[in-house]
Amino acid sequence: MFEIVHARQLSDSVFEMGVSAPRIAAKVRAGQFLMVRTDEQGERIPLTFSDWSAEEGWIRFIYMRVGKTTHQLSHMGVGDFLADVVGPLGVPTHTSELGRVCVVGGGVGAAVAYPVARAMVAEGNEVHVVLGARNKQLLILEDELRALPLASLTVVTDDGSAGEKGLVTAPLKRFAESRAIDAAFAVGPAIMMKFCAATAAEHGVPITVSLNPIMVDGTGMCGACRVSVGNETRFGCVDGPDFDGHAVDWEELMSRQRIYNDAEREADADYSRSCSCHL
């Protein structure tokens, strides 16, 4: 059992949670993820570490309420317990000796972009961050990112309610075109990463993407998370989650992410009916 020591709502549907897990906190590196199971009937879901403190023995993650498990999480608070927290999983993001790099975080992907950017800065790279969201309400971690010594921070919203109006690919394109960056990193919805990769490819900029295939165990024993990268099948949980964005088969990834959509709607509807929050 893992005690919840921090819970905060960041936007309408995005939440931050902290858990006491000293052993995990001592080992985490940027870009790694954990598996959470809320209770005995629960599903194991992957979430990225957004922050951690080895000294104080806690880890944090940021999640968007999209289905049953994240909905359940949003109703849990300080003093409650999660049945299982497993980690750190996945290969840490490569953050050293990149030179000038643009980190793109879209939507809840900002939760991954933030620790990655922080680690890249700490390694002495010149880091530009592009933070995107559908609208101002959904924008997260802007203050935290501003507190880092970044080379620049560009905020983009689909509707222009905050920062620049448009898509995250526009500032990425400017950086790439003007040869202001040597590498890029993107994390967010698959479709966003796909277009970031295409933009980077146009200008010959290498790009790493952090993929989010469906997972079951997160330790390499089931193959649910398999993705095609450069015509090879790789396991997202142990070979990734970071891959070369130019080599990923995006259509396959997006198709595989939809496998359980109907079933998941059913589970969440079922849960919502019995849940007092009437979401």
Next chain:
Amino acid sequence: MPSLDDQGRRTFEDRERHKPVRGERHAMSERDPKQRAASFDEVGLGYTADEALAEAMRCLQCKNPTCQDGCPVNIDIRGFIREIIDGNYADGVTVLKERNALPAVCGRVCPQEEQCERSCVLAKKGEPIAIGRLERFLGDFDLSCDIEHRCVPEIPEPSGLCCAVVGSGPAGLACAGQLALFGHEVTIFESLHAPGGVLAYGIPEFRLPKQILDAEIEALTATGVELVTDFVVGRLSTVDELITEEGFDAVFIGSGAGLPVFMGIPGENLNGVYSANEFLTRVNLMRAYEFPNADTPVWRGRKVAVVGGGNVAMDAARTALRLGAEEVFLVYRRTEDEMPARREEVHHAREEGIEFKMLCSPLEVTGHDGWVTGLVATRMELTEPDASGRRAPVCVMDSEFEIECDTVIMAVGTRANPLLASAAPNLEVSGRGYIVTDDSGATSMPGVYAGGDIVTGAATVILAMGAGKRAAVAMDEWLRKNVTADR
């Protein structure tokens, strides 16, 4: 004076001569195939006391019991059968537990027809003693007693030494149990949220009820073994760190061969293609068959093709059937005779209506809109036996055909998961990622032992347990020689 062995039981020579009763093997009652095709309840119901006695009475109590040589851990089979004949079940359990920590499990899942039962003298006439069923009978008898009355071994004085066991599958459980018997403090680290390894996530409820596993694990923890779940060795702590930082004196690695293999044919990443590991994990460990009461979903195919011929393939096929599939095909490139699965499971699968498509090898998974629509296969034939007597399957030219289906489950093998070894650079592994050990289980790292599927590749429960136990004996020797001396 009766002559007693070192356990205080009367010796073979000292017992009255047993008069065997001739007759056929006694069947074990089973649930009706129609009923069970929709239920996860256990198929075999076990012998009653009368049935067990009747079957035991058939045993010749041979002077030279060849059965024992067929058992990979050399159980005194004649001895435990004798205790059934004499009605001393608890003594029978003691005989079993000298060699096998989990008799209720092995009685159910061992490939007896290739091991103990094949070596029984009565096998020549085709009617060997049903050793597995008798073993199960005693194992279940033991588990039916509450924990205080179970056959729990005596734990000696604490040795003051600590051992870490990585993985809670049969190898890890057997090793931990044995180490505890030597008086060592044992902690098992398991990466999943539940212990048992394949027994928990792979072998389905209808073949091995979780209750049996839970009872066995309860018995183990009662001997003082500590179990830590959610702990991935290689990530939270490397093998080295278990010794240098966590203070363990020796480590056993029983991390299994959990990495699923795919065939590398086109269409394998379509929606609806599962590895058997994923399919069975969703259903067994995550209880997807209770969805939406349990949160993990599983795609319930109407027409399911399972590729493979081992126990894993049988389990996947029969699970798919129980989830409501209308048709389940088993696609195997050799013939039924060559299938490595337990005979009983093959028989049960047929009874339940699994359709066997033998001598077929998949070429491609076809799909539409990202989802599986069929499996293209080619017909195979077996060559004449080669020098070793093995017949190889070869393609029949232009014999492609398509099996219409919406789900494909690949049960074509597993490999070693590199996660642990990659974090232990000093650990010697083979080209295929398996840990290299000597006969005792010692690895290239001093004080680090390994056994089970991570050493041999996918094998059997009893071999994994035997390896775990053997390693425990070697570890004990090593510890007493090297560690106590240091202090």
